[in-house]
Amino acid sequence: MIDVDGYRPNVGIVLLNADGRLFWARRINRDGWQFPQGGMRSDETPLEAMYRELEEETGLAPEHVEVVAATRGWLRYKLPQRYVRHHQHPTCIGQKQVWFLLKLVSDEASLRLDACDKPEFDIWRWVDFWYPAAHVVNFKRQVYERALRHFAPLVEGLCRVELGNAPPREDGDPTPDEPRHGWRAA
Structure with missing residues (x-):
């Protein structure tokens, strides 16, 4: 489903642990790391799409999480020309x-x-709050920053942590925890 302006409706998921750290996962067979996200079906609300994508990409069901907040309106990003299927x-x-x-x-x-x-991801880890904004692929960076800025005050209140402002994108960014492999025996 693509709107009249050429944008595909999608949901993004920022999953927070009790320490104020975020779930960060690597795409299968790629070097790219990102938050869970996925397209909405024409018959879904954003909340329904979020729960479906959450389960598909992380195995988590609604009882495993608490919805804290959602962004208002749409946050948009354009694909680089090499990814546009003309x-x-x-x-x-x-x-x-x-x-x-x-x-x-x-x-x-x-x-x-x-x-x-x-599966979309093969390994995951917990990272510091601002880490994803500095390490996601460039064309998604602005949307990640906007979403994290929106959620930062809520996370500070929930987890009783001080996140500060979004860090500059430099090598001095915090190092994430060791990766965890996603494959578990059924």
């Missing part, structure tokens, strides 16, 4: 997203990256 109609030039902040209320053992037939 031969498809309608042509998708980017994504428009509603972002959700979720708090993990279950044990992290509930996370299963192999919960669906075609």
Whole structure:
């Protein structure tokens, strides 16, 4: 489903643990790391799409999380020209997203990256709050920063941590925890 402006409706998920750290996962067979996200179906609300994507990409069900907040309206990013499929109609030039902040209320053992037939991620880790804004692919960076800026005051209140302002994108960024492999025996 692509809107008249060429944007695909999508949801993004910022998953928070009790320490104020965020779930960060690596795309299968790629070097790219990102938050869970995915397209909305034409018959879904953003909340319904978020729960579906959450389960498909992390194995978490609604009882494993608490919805803390969502961004208002759409946050948009354009795809680089090399990713635009000009031969498809309608042509998708980017994504428009509603972002959700979720708090993990279950044990992290509930996370299963192999919960669906075609897993999106192969490993994951917890990272400092501003880490994703500095390390996501460039074309998604502005949307990540906007979503995290929106959620930062809520996270500070929930987790009783001080996050400060978004850090500059430099090598001095915090180092994430060791990766965890997503494959668990069924």
